[in-house]
Amino acid sequence: MTKVEITEIYxxxxxxxxxxxxxxxxxxxxYSEVQISSLISIKTGGCSEDCAYCPQAARYHTGVEVHAMMxxxxxxxxxQKAKQAGSSRLCMGAAWREVRDNRDFDRVIEMVTxxxxxxxxxxxxxxxxxxNQATKLKEAGLYAYNHNLDTSEENYSNIITTRTFDDRLQTxxxxxxANLTVCSGGIIGLGETEQDRIGMLHTLSNLPQHPExxxxxxxxxxxxxxxxxxxxxxxxxxxxxxxxxxxxxxKTVVRLSAGRLEMSxxxxxxxxxxxxxxxxxxxxxxxxxxxxxxxxxQMFEILGLxxxxxxxxxxxx
Ligand code: SAM
Ligand code: DTB
Ligand code: SF4
Numbered sequence: 001m002t003k004v005e006i007t008e009i010y011x012x013x014x015x016x017x018x019x020x021x022x023x024x025x026x027x028x029x030x031y032s033e034v035q036i037s038s039l040i041s042i043k044t045g046g047c048s049e050d051c052a053y054c055p056q057a058a059r060y061h062t063g064v065e066v067h068a069m070m071x072x073x074x075x076x077x078x079x080q081k082a083k084q085a086g087s088s089r090l091c092m093g094a095a096w097r098e099v100r101d102n103r104d105f106d107r108v109i110e111m112v113t114x115x116x117x118x119x120x121x122x123x124x125x126x127x128x129x130x131x132n133q134a135t136k137l138k139e140a141g142l143y144a145y146n147h148n149l150d151t152s153e154e155n156y157s158n159i160i161t162t163r164t165f166d167d168r169l170q171t172x173x174x175x176x177x178a179n180l181t182v183c184s185g186g187i188i189g190l191g192e193t194e195q196d197r198i199g200m201l202h203t204l205s206n207l208p209q210h211p212e213x214x215x216x217x218x219x220x221x222x223x224x225x226x227x228x229x230x231x232x233x234x235x236x237x238x239x240x241x242x243x244x245x246x247x248x249x250x251k252t253v254v255r256l257s258a259g260r261l262e263m264s265x266x267x268x269x270x271x272x273x274x275x276x277x278x279x280x281x282x283x284x285x286x287x288x289x290x291x292x293x294x295x296x297x298q299m300f301e302i303l304g305l306x307x308x309x310x311x312x313x314x315x316x317x
Contacts, residue, residue, distance in 0.1 A: 246275025
């Protein structure tokens with residue numbers, strides 16, 4: 001789709017947009033299923049990048065404590081707990097600019113191997129990757145790689161100056177070439193324009209293949225970061241963004257990501273109606289709080305949703 005076409009969708013009257021997105025969702029996916037994904041921050045804080053939203057950037061004083069890399073055993077224990085709580089995907093995040101070929105990376109490879117053995121979809125988000133590194137992760141059993149575009153190409157340098165939009169695209173290319181599935185989305189509420197949101201969806205949906213998953217995050221404004229005073233995005237903007245993403249990428253798993261803690265059950269229900277079919281569960285995202293698993297299970301019960309099984313789209317597993 002062109003930017004003009006995506007703009008037309010984005011600007012539809014909200015109820016029309018939700019109805020259209022719900023229709024696309026029902027025609028393409030099992031709409032009663034929602035993927036439950038859990039996050040583990042395997043290496044927290046102290047990052048050299050200047051991402052204006054991020055609590056883990058070393059240069060901002062956000063109060064996030066720097067933690068050395070977790071032990072493989074600790075990660076496996078948390079992964080097992082997440083699986084028992086209904087998660088089918090586990091995403092391991094590191095506050096790195098890029099992966100380096102060192103002992104830390106060897107340990108990530110061990111973690112991937114161990115979590116893969118639990119029969120969960122293993123995902124990593126470690127910053128920029130070379131093709132070689134992506135291949136090593138794939139060989140260890142990695143299923144997905146998360147690498148967000150975060151905003152439009154035009155807005156990128158207003159948010160991050162320590163790397164470029166093209167660097168991001170290059171990593172996505174390396175990930176795809178290594179036969180990993182791609183998870184890439186962004187954040188709303190950074191002070192971007194609607195054209196920036198549309199531009200980001202335009203880039204994602206015009207990649208050689210749609211990302212298998214697209215996380216949509218609402219900015220969690222963090223004290224100490226340049227974006228600390230950003231106003232919270234309204235739920236209507238979140239619904240509009242999710243609905244447009246659903247229509248533009250009909251079969252992609254659209255994740256209602258950061259920002260759920262501030263949303264009521266009814267507001268989240270609208271997001272599911274509009275095509276969201278994945279969440280992060282567990283009481284912590286990477287460094288910020290998230291709804292409790294008990295509340296989320298109750299939400300699934302009330303809305304008649306069921307957790308999606310791992311490897312749903314794999315013909316043989
Ligand atoms: N360092 C790696 C990278 O930047 O690709 C991986 C971890 S980074 C924390 C992963 C993603 O978390 C970012 O791309 C961004 O979309 C999201 N994120 C970070 N801080 C956030 C915030 N305050 N609010 C919403 N999303 C945030
Ligand atoms: C994504 O799109 N959102 C997640 C995950 N991918 C890595 C991270 C959200 C982080 C929110 C801020 C924090 O908890 O530090
Ligand atoms: Fe570092 Fe990633 Fe945070 Fe940017 S988003 S500061 S690269 S951890």
